[in-house]
Amino acid sequence: MKILFCTAPGYGLTLPLIPLVWAARAGGHEVLLATTSEMTDVCARAGLPVVDVFPRRDVWGDLMSVVRGETDPETELPEEYRLASKSGNPFGMFTATMTEGTIEAGRAFGADFVVYTSDHSAGMLAASALGVPSLEVGNRVSWSARDAEWLAEHNVFGEDELDDLMRAKLGIGDTRPAVVARIDPRAPSMGGLTADEPDARDGVPWWPMRFVPFNGGTAVPDWALRRGDRPRVAVTLGTVVPALSGTTNLTVVVEALGGMDVDVVLAAGTADLTTLGTLPANVRSVGFLPLSAFLPTCDAIVHHGGSGTTAAPLFYGVPQLVLPAFADNPMSAQRVADRGVGLSQDPATAEVDGVRAMVRRLLDEDSFRAAAAEVAAEMATQPSPSSVLERALKSASRTP
Template sequence: MKILFCSAPGYGLTLPLIPLIWAARAAGHEVLLATTSEMTDAGARAGLPVCDVFPQRDVWHDLMSSIRPGAGSNDDVPEEYRLAREAGNPFGLFVVTMTEGTIKAGRAFGAELVVYTSDHAAGMLAAAALGVPALEVGNRVSWSMRDMDWREAGRNPFGEDEVSVIMREKLGIGDAKAEVVARIDPRAPSMGGMGAGEEHADERDGVPWWPMRFVPYNGGTVVPEWALHRPERPRVAVTLGTVVPAMSGVSSLRVVIEALGGMDVDVVLAAGTADLTGLGELPSNVDSVGFLPLSAFLPTCAAIVHHGGSGTTAAPLFYGIPQLVLPAFADNPMSAQRVADRGVGLTHDPATVDVATVRAMVGRLLEEEAFRTAATQVRDEMATQPSPSAVLERVVGALG
């Protein structure tokens, strides 16, 4: 079977889909990832065939520039950008720029199934235009479209908004709807998801929701030798993901680094390519490793401090690592609340947190067994959920 996978061009929006694509390839299916911007390289590095569906501009960079604090309006942009801006939907930029190219890629590829993430309407529209079955995959661990009320904010059934409606008319898709085989919820059962064997019918259209185990993929790397061993004192990971540094820099790390610098711990600061000069000289127990996938060193960590990105929240859940979440924006506060409610970690407003508070909270994560116990329970729950391979096999079976 030829399967077209569709994702928006952000790390946290694309990487959760990669293990499912690998499962499809391992099962002997032909696959193609339809995305754009930096995710074309990320997909290729993951060993996948990738199609850039909007090579004209760097859409992700344009989105970050438009929503960065202090950014002004730029009238020197394509018509598609103005369309998304007028609709007041940042993600609508992906819909208006990527839908046509995704349809063309799917048609040239001969797609027989379209797999898209819940936040990427371009994939849904492509499935409708191509007239082939579809699979919708959730890529959030803090919330799911299963819990969202589509009646709010002018949304209509199938998760579409006015940008999608406009693109239907522009591209001649009309009222065609894709036959959605199922929608996938990757959350742990005790964090809102489903256990193995569970299934829920979507109240909107009767499409079933199926569970799937979240498998972390943060990129490949040559794993440093130290990451394979637990240090003599607790190792604490610190990261802001990829979006926060691009949006607001790394100033929010100052308090965290100062706090951890005064503790008897080893700190791994994974800040990617972010400029850290504003932090000054780092404490001696802080090792700045640049870009290092979380999966390379989280298994030997005792705790992690992060911003609340969905993938960054999910990875320590997979490994059973307690976490301190200082949520930035978007769905970060929702992730933080889920972490706190489940007891797998703590959270605090980064705007008011201070050195003493960070030390106290990290100290609790390291010393109070309840956090490690809860994190281990969630890890074990996730291990019982169907693997991406099992879900892919179920989809193919449902299609006959």
């Protein structure tokens, strides 16, 4: 079977889907991943066939520029971006630029089945236009499209005026995708499913699926394979926070951890760290090193609350301190605190002594490690991506 996977062009939006794409390839299916911008190269390096559905511009870079207030989409960007301004959804830029190319790629590929993420309307519209069965996959542990009340309150996703415009522009009409199931990848005690449940909106079944972290491939350094003599604490702000807000939030964290008897792994990607000055002797700056390469030997992690960054320590049973930035980061932080797998602190009010005390609690109090281990055990019993995919394809074969 030929399966088209559709994702928006951000690390946290695309990487959670990669294990499912691998499962399809391992099952003997032909796959094609439709995305754009930096994710085209990132996914190619993950060993996947990828098509850039909007090669004319760097859509992700344009979005960051608009969010930072550096670019006015109404006057400085092409028509596709002006269409996006009609939507209150910041991801409308992806819908406006990527939908047509995704449909064209699916037709050229001869897709028999479409897999798209819940936050990617271009994938949903492509599935509608192609008229083949589809699978909608949640790519967050912070929220799911099952959280109807929260989604409505925050005006997150769901079809809007822009989707209607794209349907009219591309001749899709009112056709809706033939969705065989929707996937919630969260552990049950973190808001996920214990068993199948019907969607109250349309009766499409929701299925649980194990979240398998993928943060990129790398040559794993020797030190990352072994625990050291002191507790090891990971620190990261992901990819979006440094691009929008810089590394200001790291100043307090680095000073706090620099005064503790711990080893710190600072994974800040390509962010400019000059504002931090000379790093403490116990801080190892590793640039972009995938979390899965060193998190298994960490005792705690301090991060911004990105969904993928929150999910990885859950998978490995590592307690976490979340300093939520924006978007759904506060929701991730709240889920972490409510489940007892970590602590949360508003970065605007974070102080050195407070951060140090919270990290000390994560390292010294057994309750956090126990709760994190419980969630990791829950995740391990959920259906694997490969079993979920094969189940979806069997359901698709029965779809009229």
